[in-house]
Amino acid sequence: MPDNAENVEIRDRLAHVLEPLAKTLPDDLRIAVLAAFAMHEPARKPFYQERVHWAARELDRDDRTIRRRIDEGIEHVAHLALAGPREGGGRPAPDGSWHTELLRVSLALDQERPEVFEFRRIVADADEVAELDLALTLTTTSSAAGPVRESDLDVDVFHGGTLVRRAMESSDRVGLALRLAKPLPRGDTHDLALRFRAEFRHPHYVCVPRHPVDRFDLHVRFPAAPPSEIVRLDRVFQDDARDLGARGDVVAPDGSGEVHLRFDRLAPGFAYGIRWSPAG
Incomplete structure (x- = not known):
């Protein structure tokens, strides 16, 4: 990504990669991850903590649980993102082997x-x-x-x-x-x-x-x-x-x-x- 990319462009490019992966997660993780990155319209708030509060209310959990769910979701998304697609359109393997x-x-x-x-x-x-x-x-x-x-x-x-x-x-x-x-x-x-x-x-x-x-x-x-x-x-x-x-x-x-x-x-x-x- 170019060094001079604007914030909106960065967010759009990030959303293009992460959103499809996040949507494969269970509901609570999907909501938490999309809210954390402001990729869910109702959760597009300027500060991270506000987005955590929103997800906590939406899922009826406390903020600490939501932060843990965000971390878990990001870990799963990272596995999928690093793997990339497998030949033939199948599912990716974490280490590609x-x-x-x-x-x-x-x-x-x-x-x-x-x-x-x-x-x-x-x-x-x-x-x-x-x-x-x-x-x-x-x-x-x-x-x-x-x-x-x-x-x-x-x-x-x-x-x-x-x-x-x-x-x-x-x-x-x-x-x-x-x-x-x-x-x-x-x-x-x-x-x-x-x-x-x-x-x-x-x-x-x-x-x-x-x-x-x-x-x-x-x-x-x-x-x-x-x-x-x-x-x-x-x-x-x-x-x-x-x-x-x-x-x-x-x-x-x-x-x-x-x-x-x-x-x-x-x-x-x-x-x-x-x-x-x-x-x-």
Whole structure:
């Protein structure tokens, strides 16, 4: 952008880039981000704090919550803006290296120790993709549960690569690195299958993709005593997945105690899956 660009021109150019991205966000984030940048007509006030006040009234939240929502929204918009469009008009990947075309997960909660079978088909969006960065979060509900340890998660690779690295990325997230047998050229697909075993510290299972996912099929098999409620979580914040105030469509298990959910076009950083209330 030229150094002598006028303020109005700068705002118009910024709006041209940011507005379409912000409109892909959930309602509260979209309103907060558009208000912060004065891109929403009713919120076009001269001072930032006035725009924060406006969003707080509009969303029935306090100013501090709105500022946090603005920060979260900007972070998501930045991911999308930095990625750029993928060839063929598909969804962008945050680092431009690969995305998931199909993710199929079977979660067995009727086992002595819950098991997750993950079947994934990835597509290389860059040349020479040799390693995949994966992760699993074991949400801690309280300090009484104790810290999550790397050994709390068992991982088995059935096919598709070699697990070469695993380490704690945060207090409850285990990062994994899967090295492929040979680097993938741009546009090639690759299938892999993994099994995870771990005790669930909170009654929910969600996919929070680092890279875009075109389709996510989730099958969950519950124990003989079914949950009192099962809720579909679609494009929510990861922290909200365990918040009973974050509602979604209620789903019922079939005669085998199973549910099957499908999600399309998953955006990085948001959570998709289910939450259940233990049987009363």
